[in-house]
Amino acid sequence: MSGSATSRRAAALAAILVVAGCGSPQQAAGGDGDGPLRVGIVYSQTGPLASYGQQYAEGFKAGLAYATHDTGKIGDRAVEVTYADDAGDPAKAVAAAKDLIGKGFKVLGGSTASGVATQVAPLAATNKVLFVSGPAATDALTGLNKYTFRSGRQSYQDVQTAKAYLGDGKKVLVFAPDSAFGKSNVEAVKAVIGGAATVDSIAVPATATDFTPFARQAKAAAPDLVFVAWAGTTASAMWQALDQQGVLASTTVVTGLDIRATWPAFGAGATRLHLLAHYFDGATDNPAEQALAKAVPGGKTDLFHPDGFAAAQMVVHALEASGDDADKMVSALEGYSFDSVKGKLTVRAGDHALLQPMFQAKLTGPDTATLTNTISADAAAPPAKG
Numbered sequence: 001m002s003g004s005a006t007s008r009r010a011a012a013l014a015a016i017l018v019v020a021g022c023g024s025p026q027q028a029a030g031g032d033g034d035g036p037l038r039v040g041i042v043y044s045q046t047g048p049l050a051s052y053g054q055q056y057a058e059g060f061k062a063g064l065a066y067a068t069h070d071t072g073k074i075g076d077r078a079v080e081v082t083y084a085d086d087a088g089d090p091a092k093a094v095a096a097a098k099d100l101i102g103k104g105f106k107v108l109g110g111s112t113a114s115g116v117a118t119q120v121a122p123l124a125a126t127n128k129v130l131f132v133s134g135p136a137a138t139d140a141l142t143g144l145n146k147y148t149f150r151s152g153r154q155s156y157q158d159v160q161t162a163k164a165y166l167g168d169g170k171k172v173l174v175f176a177p178d179s180a181f182g183k184s185n186v187e188a189v190k191a192v193i194g195g196a197a198t199v200d201s202i203a204v205p206a207t208a209t210d211f212t213p214f215a216r217q218a219k220a221a222a223p224d225l226v227f228v229a230w231a232g233t234t235a236s237a238m239w240q241a242l243d244q245q246g247v248l249a250s251t252t253v254v255t256g257l258d259i260r261a262t263w264p265a266f267g268a269g270a271t272r273l274h275l276l277a278h279y280f281d282g283a284t285d286n287p288a289e290q291a292l293a294k295a296v297p298g299g300k301t302d303l304f305h306p307d308g309f310a311a312a313q314m315v316v317h318a319l320e321a322s323g324d325d326a327d328k329m330v331s332a333l334e335g336y337s338f339d340s341v342k343g344k345l346t347v348r349a350g351d352h353a354l355l356q357p358m359f360q361a362k363l364t365g366p367d368t369a370t371l372t373n374t375i376s377a378d379a380a381a382p383p384a385k386g
Contacts, residue, residue, distance in 0.1 A: 036080035037319050040100035042120065043110035043134060047088035048232050051259060052304050053112045056134045057083065059308025059341075060109070062295035066288060066309070067316035074319050088112065090119040101127045106324050109151070109311050112304075114138035114180040121148040130318055130329045132311050135304045138184040143351035143385030147326060149333055150354050151311035152304070153278045155181075155188040155229075156382035161276035161358040161375050162227055162254045163192055169224025169252070170197045175214070175242075176229040178203040185229035191383070197224070209234060211241035219245050228255040236265035243269045257361055257369060259303045270363045277359040279306045279342055280369045288341045306341035310354075313338055314347070346377065351385040 041060065044053035064079060065072065072078055082100065086093035093116040097108055101123065108124065109132045111117035117136035124131035125145035133141055133150045137158070141150050166172065174189050176182035186201045193199055200221065204214045211234075218226060226247060230238055235258065242248055248269040257263075257277040266273060277283060281293075281301045292309050293299050314333060321332035334349040346355040358380045360373040 034077065036078045037074055037107075037323050038080045038082065038105055039107045039109065039315055039319075040082050040084065040097070040105045041110045042084045042086050042093050042096045042100070042108060042116075044088045044112035044116075045083070045085035047086075049088050049112045049135075051261065052135050052231075053110075055259065055302050055304040056110070056112060056308040056311075058296050059292065059305035059310075060312045061308070062292050062305070063288075063309035063312030063340075064316065065295065066291045067313045074316060074323075077323070079316070079319070084110075086110070086112075086116055088116065090116050094119050094123065097123050101129055106130060106326055107315055107318065107329070108132070109315060110134050111136045114140075114184060117141055118144075118180060121145060124148050128326045130315075130326045130333075132314050132318075134311055135307045138180050139188055139382065140180075140184065142353045142382060146330055149314065149347060149352045151314055152307035152354070153356060153358065154353065154382060155184040156191065157356070157358055157380045158185070158229075158256055158276055158278070159188040159192040159227070160380045160382075161360060162189075162274075164360070164373075164375075165252060165254045165274045166193060166197060166225050167252075171221075171223045172197045172199045172225045172227060173218060173221050173223035174199065174201040174227045174229065175218055176201065176203065176227075177206040177208075177231075179206045181231065182206075182229060185227070189227055204238075206232075209237060211238045212245065215241040215245035215247055218242065218247050219250060223251055225252045225254060228253060230255070231258065235262055236267070239265055239267050239269065243267055248272050257303070260300070260367065263363060263369075264366060266363070273363070275361045275363065275369070277361045277369070279303055279359065280361060282369065283359045283361070283371055284341060284343055286339065286341070286343065288339060292341050301341070310340045310342075310345060313340060344377065348381075348384065353382050353384070355381050 084096040107130045111133040114136040117133045124147040135152045137155045174186045190199045254274045257275045318329035322328035337346040343357045355377040358375040361369045364370045
């Protein structure tokens with residue numbers, strides 16, 4: 001890195017201030033004066049999805065530097081970011097969001113978990129603040145209210161990516177946790193595939209540790225395709241049970257490619273899986289991806305880094321329109337199209353769906369995924385909501 005580039009990076013790091021809730025209600029957060037533009041990020045620093053949250057936060061910091069051209073500023077005003085931990089608990093997330101709103105923050109981001117996002121989003125509408133949700137995949141966020149946007153994909157886009165694997169099959173089984181995330185996937189599969197096949201589901205308790213009885217149910221159902229939607233630390237036990245009960249050998253099993261650290265959890269059946277991918281290292285190669293790779297530890301990008309990166313780009317674009325008027329921020333984001341890590345992303349004006357390319361892949365090594373197909377943003381687009 002050249003001396004000038006190093007100086008710019010140092011200036012960016014100095015300008016992008018990370019604080020812990022400092023300031024007072026009397027100090028405007030992101031007003032039109034000369035003070036900093038303050039952004040609150042409420043996400044999973046701890047809890048079951050902490051690894052997802054870490055990637056999101058790393059991506060956000062990289063995206064903020066990228067979107068502000070390594071200055072950390074919009075005009076002459078520094079962007080000041082406060083990070084708060086929700087631990088994946090909706091109650092903690094709501095409390096943190098209320099605290100930030102009470103201090104005058106006009107922009108919130110984060111929401112690693114779907115159950116968290118659906119609780120924070122109504123606060124945005126009630127208090128007229130901009131909310132850009134992160135990795136939370138629930139379809140319920142799309143079109144939920146005027147002030148809620150998303151920087152990641154939604155379950156419907158996952159299922160559209162999986163649809164091509166069905167072929168002539170007529171019987172689909174969704175294997176998912178009994179949670180907001182799981183229900184969103186079941187609803188998405190029914191919406192996308194229900195017209196062409198019969199869709200049933202197995203709702204596994206989110207706290208389950210023994211998956212054998214549920215795997216037996218899946219085998220006994222004899223589906224043409226099993227769509228597995230799972231996230232968290234119990235994935236290894238779940239995949240082992242599906243393999244041991246013969247599910248992987250007896251039918252087509254489609255699932256999402258999770259963060260790299262989870263790939264060994266697929267076990268011996270990894271090469272038999274048909275993978276849909278929101279993103280993985282090597283899926284794209286463009287200026288935003290290159291900037292992200294330079295910024296993240298080890299230079300290896302991962303599943304939710306693009307969500308944070310895109311969130312920062314959206315927040316910067318919104319703040320360029322207004323530092324304190326959420327309605328002006330909303331207007332700026334509606335229809336906004338920009339080049340990001342995954343490629344060209346577009347915020348659909350009518351319902352704030354984030355149109356984006358999706359990917360199909362296979363595992364070709366313990367730490368290597370290979371792109372097999374790219375699904376265009378239009379082909380993966382969810383239906384428009386009123």
